Amino acid sequence: MKKTLKKWLEKTIEGILFLSSTITTLTVILIVVFLFKEGKSLFQSTPIEEGFVLAVNKANAAGNLSANQIKNIFDQNIINWKELGGNDEPIFLFRMDDLSNYYTDEELGENFEFVPQRTNEFIDKTPGIIAFFPSKNIDSNFSGKILPIEKTTLKQFLSEKEWFPTAQPVAQLGVLSLILGTLWVSFGAILIALPLGLATAIYMAEIATKRVRNILKPLIELLAGIPSVVYGFFGLIVIVPQIQSLFGLPVGETALAGSIILGIMALPTIVTISEDALRTTPNAMKEASLALGANKWQTIHRVVIPYAGSGITAAAILGIGRAIGETMAVLMVTGNAAIIPHTFLEPVRTIPATIAAELGEAPQGGMHFKALFALGCILFIMTIVVNLTVEFISSRRKNKISH
Amino acid sequence: MTPIITTRFVNLFYNEFQALKNINMAIMPNTVTALIGPSGCGKSSYLRLFNRMNDLIDGVSITGDIMVDGEMIYSKGIDIVALRRKVGMVFQKPNPFPKTIFENIAYGLRVNGVTDKKRIEEKVEFSLQQAALWEEVKDKLKKSAFELSGGQQQRLCIARALAIEPSIILMDEPASALDPISTAKIEELIYELKRNYTIVIVTHNMQQAGRVSDYTAFFYLGELIEFGDTKEIFTHPKDKKTQNYITGRFG
Numbered sequence: 216m217k218k219t220l221k222k223w224l225e226k227t228i229e230g231i232l233f234l235s236s237t238i239t240t241l242t243v244i245l246i247v248v249f250l251f252k253e254g255k256s257l258f259q260s261t262p263i264e265e266g267f268v269l270a271v272n273k274a275n276a277a278g279n280l281s282a283n284q285i286k287n288i289f290d291q292n293i294i295n296w297k298e299l300g301g302n303d304e305p306i307f308l309f310r311m312d313d314l315s316n317y318y319t320d321e322e323l324g325e326n327f328e329f330v331p332q333r334t335n336e337f338i339d340k341t342p343g344i345i346a347f348f349p350s351k352n353i354d355s356n357f358s359g360k361i362l363p364i365e366k367t368t369l370k371q372f373l374s375e376k377e378w379f380p381t382a383q384p385v386a387q388l389g390v391l392s393l394i395l396g397t398l399w400v401s402f403g404a405i406l407i408a409l410p411l412g413l414a415t416a417i418y419m420a421e422i423a424t425k426r427v428r429n430i431l432k433p434l435i436e437l438l439a440g441i442p443s444v445v446y447g448f449f450g451l452i453v454i455v456p457q458i459q460s461l462f463g464l465p466v467g468e469t470a471l472a473g474s475i476i477l478g479i480m481a482l483p484t485i486v487t488i489s490e491d492a493l494r495t496t497p498n499a500m501k502e503a504s505l506a507l508g509a510n511k512w513q514t515i516h517r518v519v520i521p522y523a524g525s526g527i528t529a530a531a532i533l534g535i536g537r538a539i540g541e542t543m544a545v546l547m548v549t550g551n552a553a554i555i556p557h558t559f560l561e562p563v564r565t566i567p568a569t570i571a572a573e574l575g576e577a578p579q580g581g582m583h584f585k586a587l588f589a590l591g592c593i594l595f596i597m598t599i600v601v602n603l604t605v606e607f608i609s610s611r612r613k614n615k616i617s618h
Numbered sequence: 619m620t621p622i623i624t625t626r627f628v629n630l631f632y633n634e635f636q637a638l639k640n641i642n643m644a645i646m647p648n649t650v651t652a653l654i655g656p657s658g659c660g661k662s663s664y665l666r667l668f669n670r671m672n673d674l675i676d677g678v679s680i681t682g683d684i685m686v687d688g689e690m691i692y693s694k695g696i697d698i699v700a701l702r703r704k705v706g707m708v709f710q711k712p713n714p715f716p717k718t719i720f721e722n723i724a725y726g727l728r729v730n731g732v733t734d735k736k737r738i739e740e741k742v743e744f745s746l747q748q749a750a751l752w753e754e755v756k757d758k759l760k761k762s763a764f765e766l767s768g769g770q771q772q773r774l775c776i777a778r779a780l781a782i783e784p785s786i787i788l789m790d791e792p793a794s795a796l797d798p799i800s801t802a803k804i805e806e807l808i809y810e811l812k813r814n815y816t817i818v819i820v821t822h823n824m825q826q827a828g829r830v831s832d833y834t835a836f837f838y839l840g841e842l843i844e845f846g847d848t849k850e851i852f853t854h855p856k857d858k859k860t861q862n863y864i865t866g867r868f869g
Binding site: 499500501502503506507508509510513517518522 | 669700707716
């Protein structure tokens with residue numbers, strides 16, 4: 216009796232453990248699937264504002280237009296259809312509101328019931344027109360040509376520089392500047408954090424007395440526990456004004472400010488992991504070096520650091536990983552201009568900051584919303600690559616130690 | 619002949635624990651001296667005095683005079699790096715660096731400021747020959763030292779110690795982690811090296827002490843019980859404890 220109860224208990228615990236792991240796994244898969252499903256839907260839609268169309272005169276010979284071309288048309292950078300492979304005809308921009316400049320209120324009807332008809336008329340008599348108007352105003356015997364807009368492609372998404380998801384008539388969904396902004400800030404962060412973190416780790420592992428180390432280590436680990444918004448605040452109040460006055464900039468919110476804050480935030484990761492790696496250097500190795508007449512520095516430089524090399528690399532990459540995904544602090548100090556940065560003293564905008572800042576104002580299910588999810592997918596892929604790299608390096612490290 | 623190592627009234631403490639008690643001993647040049655005794659008797663601590671390897675351990679304090687090659691090595695202002703060049707060491711477990719075979723030997727030269735490539739190459743070959751390893755590794759100098767067998771690794775460590783031309787070599791149970799064939803090779807090597815070097819070897823293996831050493835010192839609970847000619851110690855030990863130990867009654 217007692218035995219069966221015990222067996223039953225064991226089975227139950229086993230079941231609970233299995234269930235927990237299944238739920239965890241499913242949650243992870245669910246989140247990833249959700250992210251990619253939403254992100255993917257961006258590439259099945261055209262970037263024109265929902266419920267609107269672009270139309271041209273029926274005689275217009277131009278073919279499909281890309282989002283970028285349309286933007287250039289409406290910015291009047293392209294002013295003749297021949298630039299787009301059409302007839303030699305100056306482009307005439309037309310928005311719905313413009314209709315009242317050409318027709319009287321009577322002609323448009325008391326309740327604007329003649330608007331579709333007038334729109335059609337106007338498009339029909341203006342050969343160079345490009346008209347942007349709600350699709351509900353398409354006349355029943357519409358004689359113009361509805362312009363087909365190309366769907367957003369992955370290539371465009373990744374290579375276009377302009378991020379202007381609320382632009383009219385078509386959203387500009389180029390994330391290159393955001394990707395570069397993210398990498399730029401993260402790279403800067405690691406440039407700051409790695410030397411500092413490595414030096415601290417070497418000090419703690421090789422030089423500090425036990426007492427100093429016992430104080431220092433928890434203190435550095437405490438850095439990891441500070442909420443990122445506090446870092447952001449600190450950055451905004453302390454670092455940003457310093458940078459502004461130090462370099463004489465119009466604004467202090469720059470990639471550099473982001474890098475410094477992220478560097479500080481990545482420090483605990485880098486220090487802890489590289490210190491652990493340094494401490495795995497067998498004593499026998501250090502003794503061998505010292506017994507050969509090497510001094511402490513030579514031993515650290517020629518034996519300890521090379522031995523911990525892969526661990527240090529992993530620490531650096533994990534630090535980058537931390538920096539890539541960080542949102543709040545970066546949002547607060549980098550200035551968030553979606554431009555491709557050329558120096559560290561320019562504002563940049565990172566992927567996570569973009570998502571955090573814009574998701575609230577993007578209508579659910581809309582183009583902008585989908586674009587933010589696609590951005591999330593890119594971020595996810597970036598961090599996966601980082602994690603796989605670490606995985607790869609540490610597996611190589613294990614092989615080395617097992618020799 | 620003047621001794622190359624002399625210790626007078628040496629005491630060594632690990633914090634409160636006294637690991638060596640009033641050790642007086644003199645070691646002659648170009649001889650092999652074996653330090654024997656049961657585990658924890660202080661023989662390794664004693665060996666590690668001579669190249670100041672005990673300095674690395676927290677809480678160590680040392681009193682008494684230790685003279686190596688006419689120098690008081692625990693006096694202030696002593697050049698530890700120079701001392702360690704003079705007094706090489708081979709450890710219990712083979713501990714090559716995770717570098718190539720060549721770089722393992724070159725390491726000691728490089729940290730001591732030798733940059734002449736040709737000289738390093740010559741020295742590597744010479745040291746490997748001295749350690750009777752050259753023939754086995756001459757075609758794979760660029761391979762990782764970890765690819766060698768345990769016995770080869772230990773001879774590599776000996777070669778590494780020889781490369782910086784020490785006059786004394788300390789060996790801390792150099793064959794305890796090796797198989798009998800490798801052990802025999804190491805012992806042969808010790809016999810060869812005696813001509814040019816003074817060797818102090820800690821060993822657990824009584825036969826080994828009998829085979830390789832000229833002098834034997836028996837340590838027990840931090841005290842030097844008996845020190846003398848190896849043949850004498852093994853055939854006519856003066857002290858009862860020595861006799862019990864070498865006949866295997868405790869250990």
